[in-house]
Amino acid sequence: MKLGDMLRTAFMNLWRRKLRAFLTVLGMVIGTSSIVVMVSLGVGIRQSTIESYASMGSLTNITVSSWRWVPSADGSSGTSTEKKLDKKSVETFKTIPGVIAVMPQIQTYGMIKSGKWVSDCNIMGIDQEVAAQFGIDLSEGRYPAYKRGGSTYEIVMSQDVLNWFYDPNTGRQATDNDGNSRVTLDSRFQLTFDSRNIYQSGMGISEGEEPLGKMYRLEAVGLVSPNNNEFSWYCLMDLEALKKLAKENPSMNLDTSVYNQVLVKCADTDAVSSVKAAIDEMGFGTSSLQDAVEQAEQQMQQIQYLLGAIGGVSLLVAAIGIMNTMMMSIYERTREIGIIKVLGCRMGNIAGLFLCEAAYIGLFGGALGLGVSYGLSQVINMLVGGSGFRSVIPLYLAAGALGFSVLVAMISGLYPALRAMRLSPLTAIRNE
């Protein structure tokens, strides 16, 4: 029997019993849409979780530090091991497949003076070439550069540091009546790493004390984006510039031959775990937001299974409905099956005809169910939109649901189809 004939005949057999076919399809619609909506909620929750992590920083960044925590065999305790993060290790990181950029960082603590106002700040040394790739966003201006030999250093301010300017003599904040800082990017700034320059100004240096640290002129060239991410806390300077300052100020106690930490940027989130493993292997400590995301995803998976199972129950009911419909129609059509067997319809074709009918029910039920799901999904998003709880139907879910409902329908139709196949042709000839 030709496939086209088989499909047509099977369709006509269903069409002849429209109402019953429709009711069975309806069961399948409910089954499919309940699974799809449930899973879409799971997908939606997962997406919003990932998005909320992504807003904390880039998911493709790995932070490498020289300290590595090695848990003991039973996991209850452990030891930390150190491995130096230097220029050489930065170069090796660049060679790991999946890495698209590497940025070493040094951090230090300094004081910025602007007239009578003073603010403390954390300063991070960055590489302006790759800073943008690491999600170091500026809300104003440009990245700091290093003018070799110049007496002025470029800095990118953070909003917090601007807000924190105060007068150390009176303790008054440098804010005006509207709460805006009187210190702006256009103000003149000086940087020092020696607190005596700020708090003991005017007093002489006692015998045997270190000489006073230098004051450096600063030019504010930008403002770090205040969006809640891992860099908003820092003022930024060029890495090499900061190294030079560290050398001139031993009180900073910063070893410029190594880095506090190195940021590694991966091509995509899939590459993160392998790059991370490779760096771990070298003996460094690594952390990434992806860890947290993965952990959250594991928990999310359980929710998804639960949601899917709830939907699965109604699909199961629909599947039993299909089986019931098919069995009924076989009892009704016993004679007809006998006749077509006598007329030379092959066993496989008979089973095929019934499987086709089941597949049609699955296909129509699945397709209509998908339509219903999209509708429901929009309604849900309209009702609870913005609360982080939402329904998302990705293409793979839609395609998977359609395939799955056809599969489920065919599995339900399998037993009836085999029954039909085994029916004796003699039933057709015996006269009631």
Next chain:
Amino acid sequence: MEQKPIIDVRNVKKVYHVGSVDVHALRGIDLTIAPGELCCIIGRSGSGKSTLLNMLAGLEPVTSGEVVIANKHLERMTQSELILFRQRHVGFIFQSFNLMPYYTALENVAFPLSFRGVPRKVRLRRAKEALKTVGLESHMNHKPSQMSGGQQQRVGIARALVTDPEIIFADEPTGNLDSNTSDDVMRSICDTVRSKNKTLIMVTHDPHMAEFADKVINILDGKIIDIHYNEQPQSI
């Protein structure tokens, strides 16, 4: 007219087990039928006519003995081989017509061809021809419920012939018809079978119907008690 027989039945027995009772439906049948013969099996009710016919058509397995049709041993075939055998060699006419109620006459006749993978266009063309040979070209688009019993049975005849089988089986093809119509239908069957040079095996319990056949096989209690030839069959 010593020809190689198309049907050769050797010592066939059929026993039905009903509960603890054995029903001996056939008790040793030996029979040969030559190609082109119109053959009628008659006998009392319950004598085993239908059982024998079904066995020849490969619809029922034998308990013992051999059934050789077109040089093939039916008793050794599996279910699917039997279906293939029926596709190639067998046409079947039913007592209660057994047309598909939702198909037109034309579609009913074309139906068996679809199981043989014949394309739709060819199917309909051949079905039209078959309907013409039984004189129903004017009723091609009628559903069975819109036709008389005799017309329905003629659609049944066309359906049995459309696949061009060598042997046509018919179990009481006029059993559901009144006697006038029966004669017409019988003539229709015999004419088409003769004109196409097919072999016909037909069961009836009406001795009058047997007069149409070349060869009449009389069965009683699962045994052949008499075979005779009609010198002048009514159907010529």
